[in-house]
Amino acid sequence: METKKIEEKWQKYWGEHKTFKAETGSSKEPYYILVEFPYPSGSGLHVGHVRSYTAQDAMARMMRMQGKNVLFPMGFDAFGAPAEQYAIKNHIHPKDAVKENIKTFKNQMKTLGFSFDWDREFSTTDPEYYKWTQWQFLEFYKHGMAYKATVPVNWCPNCKTVLSNEDSAGGVCERCGTQVVQKEKSQWMLRMSDYAEDLLQGLNDTNFAEKVKLGQINWIGKSIGAEVIFKIAGHDENFSVFTTRCDTLFGATYCVLAPEHKLVDIITTKEHKDEVEKYKYECTLKNDLERTELNKEKTGVFTGAYAINPVNNEEIPIYISDYVLASYGTGAIMAVPAHDERDFEFATKFNIPIIQVIDSGQSELTEAYTGDGVHINSGFLNGLNKEDGISAMLEFLEENKCGKKQVNYKMRDWIFSRQRFWGEPIPMIYCESCGWQLMNEEDLPLLLPDVAEYEPTDTGESPLAKITDWVNTTCPKCGGPAKRETDTMPNWAGSSWYFLRFMDPHNTHEFASMEAMKYWNKVNWYNGGMEHTARHLLYARFWVQFLYNIGLVPNKEMIWTRVSHGMVLGSDGQKMSKSKGNVINPDDIVKEYGADTLRCYELFMGDYELDCPWSTDSLKGCKRFLDRVIRLKDKVVEGDSYTPELETIIHKTIKKVEYDLRHMGYNTAISALMILTNSYEAKDSVTEADYRVLLTLLNPVAPHITEELNAQLGYAPICEGEWPKYDEEKTIDKEKEIGVQVNGKIRASIKVSIDESEEVTKDKALNEENVKKHIEGKEIVKIIVLKGRIVNIVVK
RNA sequence: GCCCGAGUGGUGGAAUGGUAGACGCGGCGGACUCAAAAUCCGUUGGUAGCAAUACCAUGUCGGUUCAAGUCCGACCUCGGGCACCA
DSSP states (O other): OOOHHHHHHHHHHHHHTTTTTTTTTTTSSSEEEOOOOOOOOOOOOHHHHHHHHHHHHHHHHHHHHHEEEEOOOOOOOOOOOHHHHHHHHHSSSSHHHHHHHHHHHHHHHHHHHHHGGGGGGOOOTTTHHHHHHHHHHHHHHHHTTTEEEEEEEETTTTTEEEETTTTTGBOOTTOOBOOEEEEEEEEEEEEEGGHHHHHHHHGGOOOOHHHHHHHHHHHHHEEEEEEEEEEEOOOOOOOEEEEESSGGGGGEEEEEOOOTTHHHHHHOOOOHHHHHHHHHHHHOOHHHHHHGGGGGGGEEEEEEEEEEEEETOOEEEEOTTTTSOTSSSTTTEETTTOOHHHHHHHHHHHHHHOOOEEEEEOOOHHHHHHSSSEOSSOOOGGTHHHHHHHHHHHHHHHTTTTTEEEEEEOOOEEEEEEEESSSBBBOHHHHTTTEEEOOOOOOOOOOOOOOOOOOOOOSSSGGGGOHHHHHHEEEETEEESSEEEEOBOOOTGGGGGGHHHHTTTTTTSSSSOOHHHHHHHBBEEEEEEEEGTTTHHHHHHHOOOOOHTTOOSSOOBBOOOOEEOOOOOOTSSSSSOOGGGGGHHHHHHHHHHHHHHHHHHHHHHHHHTTTOOOOOOHHHHHHHHHHHHGGGGEEEESSSSOOOOGHHHHHHHHHHHHHHHHHHHHHHHHHEEEEEHHHTTTTEEHHHHHHHHHHHHTTTTTTHOOOOOOOTOOOOGGGGGGOOOOOOOSOOOOEEEEEEEEEEEEEEEEEEEETTHHHHHHHHHHHHHHHHHHTTSSSSEEEEETTTTTEEEEEE
């Protein structure tokens, strides 16, 4: 039978028999394997998707055979700009575009034989799904976690939308690369910063890969320091600064406020007013990119005001400068030019005194800030080291009520509004007399209107704003005329809780029942791209922790292990892209070589966690391997036990494949199966038992062809059977070749048997001709014999 | 600048501190064929040698160890992320 027919036959079988249906509440041990659901983009499934789906599919298939109740779901994350832009470009409604693309994706996934439980499929754009995303937003609001604020936002003039800090990293729009500008806008925000510490601590309840944890930690950006309050000479006003090195306070020779700081206008003296105004205006013209690019040359102006250093009552000038960020800490700093590079640069330029307060024993002044040293010129801190200096200073600050210990986080609140059509409408209503009102739960979902115009507006309003029928409504409180919120949610919203919905996807009265969530407990294994391990994961964890705190999910962390895969690059080693012409379409590969070959190659190509270039030649090698497995069938003779000479390698291979599939060692698992196949080929015949164990071990990787070969021998489907067991004892070779070293250099190799004594091994080693040659005339200092591993003869 | 990750044959990559280069690709030689494809057999890190074998070899330089790709210390290169975060 030809490959295509075989694949279709088994795909049909799995579909009809619902082989991969996950039963909530089953007495089997639940095991939840999740792989990031894709954007159904117009270009179809990427070979990179295939790599991770195949990997998790192989794991899922093995786990099922090992008796686990595996939940391996798939869905689509179809809101967001890519889907919207595709729709605009092709002049169809996003809804229809998404429908079409999902169909393509799903068909592609089916032809690859992934064992998803399709009964649980959904898209984030399904009203039955986004109803609950909206419902959860209302919960955020009810618990004071959602609020509206006018904030300077990152605005992409090309996409005509607000971008999150995350979406505009580096000052350019992540999507289109346009320079982002600052714009004041009223936005819905989620109080994510309240969860900074919990999100940090929660990592201890996860088994995330170390680099994933680090990504989260860096993003949260905790720093421990102090808040120091500075009085302003001749004013009642004061301001506080955040510092991690309050022990250097004696070295503070000036202060800097961010240009946006609210005290600037109040404290600026008449003589400096013009200059300050001018500088502030210049700053509004600069976007983040320009601000950071100008980091070589410090700018700023003096306000004319002086702050009083609380440790010595000295008056120090207050400057404004854009090297101080309004959004971090208190938006103000104390500057210690002797020990901070930036302050040093600024002080040098403006001729501000530089007082060294730490003797690091090094000539480079700025070195001391990161290192340790003894305090000098620091009054009561003199002679103390960094650690003691900090505690002594904290004590002083608290006693004199001019400061206290303080923790700061880089992570800020989540800007939750987008001026786009294709997102979940935010279920809020504004009434002139009652203010912001929640929509009634029973009115959810708030559907997106069916209209023809959904292109973004030039004004920065959401396209929804133009649809007056939709916008105008009545106030749920007073019944008077009111308007709907026209912003939609960011596309991170729907993906922040989809893994919960998979646990109970058809629930019509809850987003998921507590019972179902308790049964599945946690996502055991979550696989995705490295590009999502910082933000998506953080948003999802935040969402879950909030739901946990209001009693709606059973665990504070709902994801146990997070791993990430490497990218599949073009054969030129570059990222695949249409413009480079190095894109491989999985459909073409399936057509020419078969799904099993593609699956096998994607796992065999290299270390799963690292990027790897595509090679069609290597792919052919995998085809050759599968063809050899097929041809091996001609050598099969009856027999329900393993061929004695093959027993050891079979047990070894079971152990190896099982271990590797659980630890992302996909390439070495396949290598082991190739070795097993090679050893079968060296035989004149193999038993059915020999052959079937190979088919079963290979089944997670190449499910179609192995099922077919197994069926041809007259057996029930592999996917309904059990995973073979190995006997540890039988994985050990009875006889082995080991190396003999003289002074650490290999000089010979000897055969040893498992039960021979050290003496026998030693004699064998010493009697090797080449060993004799190298120890002749020398004194033997000692002989190291490691049973079954190595002999090393140390001579002098 | 800071934080990750990676440097191993022509190539993708293997190696619980214990015979470096498994397995695959490619190359070379051969068989089959009128020929090609497919398949099969052999060979394949470098240098020297008919060979046995020797020396060199896991980015660089040191160190620990009977033994280092692996551990420690310094450095170099590439990839990714963050970046005036006080």
